[in-house]
Structures are given as structure tokens and as C-alpha cells.
Amino acid sequence: MxxxxxxxxxxxxxxxxxxxxxxxxxxxxxxxDPDVPLAEYxxxxxxxxxxxxxxxxxxxxxxxxTAAWDYPTVHALAGHLxxxxxxxxxxxxxx
Amino acid sequence: MLTGTEPESTHATTAATPDGxxxxxxxxxxxxxxxxxxxxxxxxxxxRNELSYARLVEADEAGELCAAGERALDELRLGxxxxxxxxxxSLERLDTLVRVMRQVFRRDVALGLGYGVTxxxxxxxxWTSGDAAQRARLxxxxxxxxxxxxxxxxxxxxxxxxxxxxxxxxxxxxGYLLSGAKQVINNAGRADAWVLFSRTDPAxxxxxxxxxFVERAGLDTDTWQxxxxxxxxxxxxxxxxxLRFDHTRVPAASLVGAAGQGVDTxxxxxxxxxxxxxxxxxxxTDTALRTVVCFALxxxxxRRSVMEIPHATATLSGAFVDLLTCDSLSLAxxxxxxxxxxxxxxxxxxxxxxxxxxxxxxxxxxxxxxxARFYLRDGEHGIFQKHxxxxxxxxxxxxxxxxxxxxxxxxxxxxxxxxxFHDEPAPAELFRPHAELPEIPFDRLALTGGRDGxxxxxxxxxxxxxxxxxxERAVQGLVATxxxxxxxxxxxxxxxxxxxxxxxxxxxxxxxADRYALLLAASSAIGVRQQALRDGSDAFLADPxxxxxxxxxxxxxxxxxxxxxxxxVDARVHEEVLRRFHARGSYDLYDTPLVG
Numbered sequence: 001m002x003x004x005x006x007x008x009x010x011x012x013x014x015x016x017x018x019x020x021x022x023x024x025x026x027x028x029x030x031x032x033d034p035d036v037p038l039a040e041y042x043x044x045x046x047x048x049x050x051x052x053x054x055x056x057x058x059x060x061x062x063x064x065x066t067a068a069w070d071y072p073t074v075h076a077l078a079g080h081l082x083x084x085x086x087x088x089x090x091x092x093x094x095x
Numbered sequence: 096m097l098t099g100t101e102p103e104s105t106h107a108t109t110a111a112t113p114d115g116x117x118x119x120x121x122x123x124x125x126x127x128x129x130x131x132x133x134x135x136x137x138x139x140x141x142x143r144n145e146l147s148y149a150r151l152v153e154a155d156e157a158g159e160l161c162a163a164g165e166r167a168l169d170e171l172r173l174g175x176x177x178x179x180x181x182x183x184x185s186l187e188r189l190d191t192l193v194r195v196m197r198q199v200f201r202r203d204v205a206l207g208l209g210y211g212v213t214x215x216x217x218x219x220x221x222w223t224s225g226d227a228a229q230r231a232r233l234x235x236x237x238x239x240x241x242x243x244x245x246x247x248x249x250x251x252x253x254x255x256x257x258x259x260x261x262x263x264x265x266x267x268x269x270g271y272l273l274s275g276a277k278q279v280i281n282n283a284g285r286a287d288a289w290v291l292f293s294r295t296d297p298a299x300x301x302x303x304x305x306x307x308f309v310e311r312a313g314l315d316t317d318t319w320q321x322x323x324x325x326x327x328x329x330x331x332x333x334x335x336x337x338l339r340f341d342h343t344r345v346p347a348a349s350l351v352g353a354a355g356q357g358v359d360t361x362x363x364x365x366x367x368x369x370x371x372x373x374x375x376x377x378x379x380t381d382t383a384l385r386t387v388v389c390f391a392l393x394x395x396x397x398r399r400s401v402m403e404i405p406h407a408t409a410t411l412s413g414a415f416v417d418l419l420t421c422d423s424l425s426l427a428x429x430x431x432x433x434x435x436x437x438x439x440x441x442x443x444x445x446x447x448x449x450x451x452x453x454x455x456x457x458x459x460x461x462x463x464x465x466x467a468r469f470y471l472r473d474g475e476h477g478i479f480q481k482h483x484x485x486x487x488x489x490x491x492x493x494x495x496x497x498x499x500x501x502x503x504x505x506x507x508x509x510x511x512x513x514x515x516f517h518d519e520p521a522p523a524e525l526f527r528p529h530a531e532l533p534e535i536p537f538d539r540l541a542l543t544g545g546r547d548g549x550x551x552x553x554x555x556x557x558x559x560x561x562x563x564x565x566x567e568r569a570v571q572g573l574v575a576t577x578x579x580x581x582x583x584x585x586x587x588x589x590x591x592x593x594x595x596x597x598x599x600x601x602x603x604x605x606x607x608a609d610r611y612a613l614l615l616a617a618s619s620a621i622g623v624r625q626q627a628l629r630d631g632s633d634a635f636l637a638d639p640x641x642x643x644x645x646x647x648x649x650x651x652x653x654x655x656x657x658x659x660x661x662x663x664v665d666a667r668v669h670e671e672v673l674r675r676f677h678a679r680g681s682y683d684l685y686d687t688p689l690v691g
Contacts, residue, residue: 023593039299045257045358047597048301049543050505054593057509065542066359069301 008059008085013078020054021074034074045069055081061088121531125191128176129687132198135167138691139202139382139478148382148478151203155481156472160332164206168199174237177215179222179535182234188532189367189429193374194685201378204485205332210242212375213281216368217245217290220306223364223537224352229308233288236310241287246277246338247361254498255598256292257301257358263293263345270347271295271307273340276322283336284321287311292361295354304357307349318343329484362440363540369443369494370432373450374425376489377418379482380454381682384414386479387461388676390468407464412668414457415682416644421450422683423526423619423645427549430525433532436539438546441506445612448499451489453616458483500608505596506543507607511588514547515581520555521548526622527630528684553618554578556625565661566639573646576655577617584610613649620645623684636684640667 022029048068071077137144145163154161178184199207221233252258261275288310296303322337391401401407428446431439462469468476557578562568595604627636650657681687
């Protein structure tokens, strides 16, 4: 799965998240409604922790391991990550 | 330096921790407490003792906890051992709690669970996330000899507890209204308080549950009831029942931590119990081994004692070695809670997965030597069948074996990419059974790790100069085999597909978690032996023989075909099995003098 090489946008993050979550759930990305809680698709609490690890690895961004619990849909999580990227860039961390 | 005349402590066991935070005298207090509990419970092989194996088996047959046992533990104020020093109790070190409870577990698993460990499982939630008032209240209950139930379980949902339905709804007048049932809860009917895992939000997900600490006194008795007791295969004396609430009002101050933090609290707090509980049952298997050694020495078959039959001798030595392996992993996991809390999530899960499994396998092997006697419910060997029935309960409960593997599996790929073959080895203090420790840093326990200093101890052990003796060479060869195994686990973990990093992972992912747990056990044993060699305090643990035997058994469990060990290894281990039997020394890392 390609990792975005340019600065992420809400749109690219939404696509990336839907694709990654689809892999976790062995579904098609198109089946993941960005406004439906991930737990409703059967993404368990531990897999949600894994997802946050993937985000850290692929985007080189440190986030709370529970981010996917607190922002439980694709849209909510993408929005949260955009805010984190902005904060990270503002601190000179780069993304 | 003018101040250089200050005398140094010459007593190795009271050396302070490197950061100096440990209270001096920890080890002396630990050893004294272990001896005190053993003395009060008395010689279990003496039938005149009200806490003899014979009486404990009788209580089990009657389906009751041994009353004399409960009385003795009351007198010992065992509840205070579950309360951290900061809260006024005597819990300083988690490895010490394991040693103390081992004295109870070697006599009766039901008493160990039913009197105390259930309360400890409940308590860790409050120690981890409770406020000062809740911690003080809980400390008071436990030090006064009261019990607390840990009420997470709902039969319909098993370890999938984010689906739990038991509800605590905010009441209009403040506080919460409890509705629903909890099932198979130890001491539900006689506890002074319960820790209730409750749904506080109807939405799906991991922020919809909260932990409530609810005291029984003051509840409207018309709105709740204790459900009928369950009959079980083992731990038949335990009071396993359930609770049903129907709009029971509880105060707002019952909430432990913030609303919606229940899953978070559970995953952090239960690292303590996952690390500590399995090692307690080393005492149970110690008794089983002692019982079979006694049998093997006394019984004559084929014109010789059973102890002279090679298969029997090898089985007993293997059982002892496995106990040392289990205790090494238990030691590393419990001390990691103090020293490497950020890494404990995986290590505690591996311990809770592997140790009960190894101990159960050991009991099975021993039962073959005991022959038909293992099937008898009374008489001299009756305790064996009771322990055999009781032990599997440790693999159940809030973290079943599969649930523990499911905690490890999602973290494997990250460990493989970032940690293995990169991380620094674990600190020496992790492997020193008598060394002092800083307080338990409850606030540093993490949901996921990503670092693994323990396996780095294995990797570092491969980098040693050529060995001089056959036994040392055997150890080196086995270390090389296990490092190769870690490399293979790393490759397979890197290749895990995302769907194999969830609770619904395929069987191959579960097998990887099993192999990794065995490698952590091997690393622990290596670390224990290295430190014993350095400290010079325990000649047997410093000897390569037990380590060679332990690693050999682990390698075979991993499907490897290691070269045969030098004959001196078997001889050394066998000699120690007999020595500890006659000297009444415990079959674990401590060689604790036992009253019987």
C-alpha cells in the first residue's frame, strides 16, 4: 500500500485510513463508511491500538495509542490527525 | 574523600536499588513474611495440622473453603499484602507478593484465589485509576480483612468485554443506576465491595465503559441480589456466583477514573495481575513435584525404586527445570512492572499465557509417574488430583490464554520492525530475585509497548567468548538456536497481514505469539543465571546445568532438535531435586526453607 510522500490532506488521510482499516477487517475500502464507528465493523479495541501504531510508523507522527478510541470514525480520526500534523509542523517536527 | 569512611552494606540482599528509591530492608521483610505465612499455615503433610493436605481435600469435597485456612489468613492480615505501602499496606514488590502467595497456593489454589487474589484483582483497578478517597477506602477494607470482588465477567461476552452490557446510567439526581448481571464472580455474595465494569454509554467502541467501585453497605437491598452459586470442576471451595442489579442507585463517587476510561484502566491494571498470578501457582506445582518425588522414592517396581527408573527420573528433573523456567519468567514480568512499566503489556500477557500452560503440562507429566494414584481422591497423594483440577482455573478469568495471545499478536509486527535485535538488554535488576525495587509506578503502565529489553538479553547472550566446559558449550549452542528462532519469529511477524494483527487473527499468528512467549521465558532464564553468576549468592542458579536443561526443553517445545546434553546436566539437576526434597527447600528460584 503506497504511503503518501507529500504533506497529507484530509482527503489523502481518509483514503489511507479506509484502505488500512479495510485490510484489518478483510473488507473492501468502499465498504467503510467514514461516518460509521469502526467498532460497528468489528474493529476490536486491540486492533484499534494497532492502527495507531501503523499511523505512527507510516507517517512518522507520535500519537496517543488510544486515538482511534477517542476518534472512532474515519472522518473523526482523519480530522484529529490533520490537527496533530499541524501541531507537529508548528513545533518544527515536520511530518 | 573525607566521607569515604562510611561503611558499605555487606549484606547483598539489602543493597539499595541503583536509583536509591527502594526502602531499605525490603528483602529482609519479604523473607520474613514468607516464613511467617509458612509457619502459621504449618506442615501440610502432618495430618494433625488443621491445614493439612488431607483437611484441605476434605474441604474441597464438601465444596467449601477451608475455614481454618481463612481464619489463619485473617490472623496473618493477608489483605494488607495487597495494599501498596503508599496506601498504608505492605505491598512493596510484586515479586514478593508472588512468593508470599506461593505459600498459600502450594497448599490450596481455592484458598489463594478465594481468600485473596480475587481481592487483589479488584484492587489493582483502584490503585491504578482511583482517587485518594477510593484508595483509602479500599485500603481500609483490605487491611481489615474484608474482601472485594472483581466483577467484569458476563458469560455472553467472555473476554470480549467491550461488548459488555451491564449498565451504569447517570441518574437524574446524580450518581448512577446499575442494571444488569455479572456472572461467575468470585466472592460476589460475601464481598464488602465490588469493582464493576459497567457500560456508561450505549455507543459501540472502547470509550463506552467505566469502572465503578461500589460498596455493598448502603445499597437498597430490594434492588439487587446474589445469583446462585456455580458448581465447578476445580477450586470447588471458591464462592463463584453472580450479581443482578435492577435500577440500583450508587453515588457519583463510585466512578473510578474518568467516565469512558474503563477499557484503558483494565488494560493497564490487569498487567499487574497477569504478571503476578501465574507465578503463585509455581507453589501448586511444587507440591505436585514434591508429592511425586516422595512416591518415587518409596515405591518399588521391577525390583527397584521408581526413582531409579530412567523415565521417572527424567520426568521429575524436567518438572523441576520447568518450574525454574516459569519462575524466571514470573520474576522478569513482576519486576518489569517496577522497572520497565512501558514494556509490561506484552511481557505480562506472555507470562499469563505461558506459565499456566507449562505448569499444567508439568502436572500431566508428573501424573504419569504417579500412575493410578493420581486418580485417587483421598489418601497420601490425594492433594495431587486436587491440584490437577484446580490449576487450570488460572488460564481462565479476565485474561484467558487466547486473550493473552491476542494482546501480544497486534504488537508483534512493531516489535519485529523496531525492537528485536536493536534494543538494549534489560537491566540486571530485572533478574535478581532478592534485589530491592522502587515503588510500583502505576501511572507509567502503558497500553502498548513497542520495546523489548528482555529478548535483547537473549541476543546479547550469543555474544560471549568460547566456552570452556561441555555444559557451557551446550548453553551457547542452545542460545544460538534460540537467537535463530527469534530471527524467524521476527521475519514472520514482519510479514503479518493487518487482518492477522487483530483478535480474529489466523492460527499462525497465535502460534507466533506462543513461540515468542517461549523465547521470553528463555531470555528470563538466561538473565537469572547471568546475575546469579555475577552475584555469587546461589551456587545452583549460577551453575550452567539447570540453564542448559531449561533451554533444551524450550528448544524442543519450539520444534527444534538440539544436540543431546552432557550427562552431567541430568546428574546435577537430579541431585538438586533430591537435595531440596530432603532439605525441604522450595522448587523455585528461592530454595526457600519450608516447614513441610
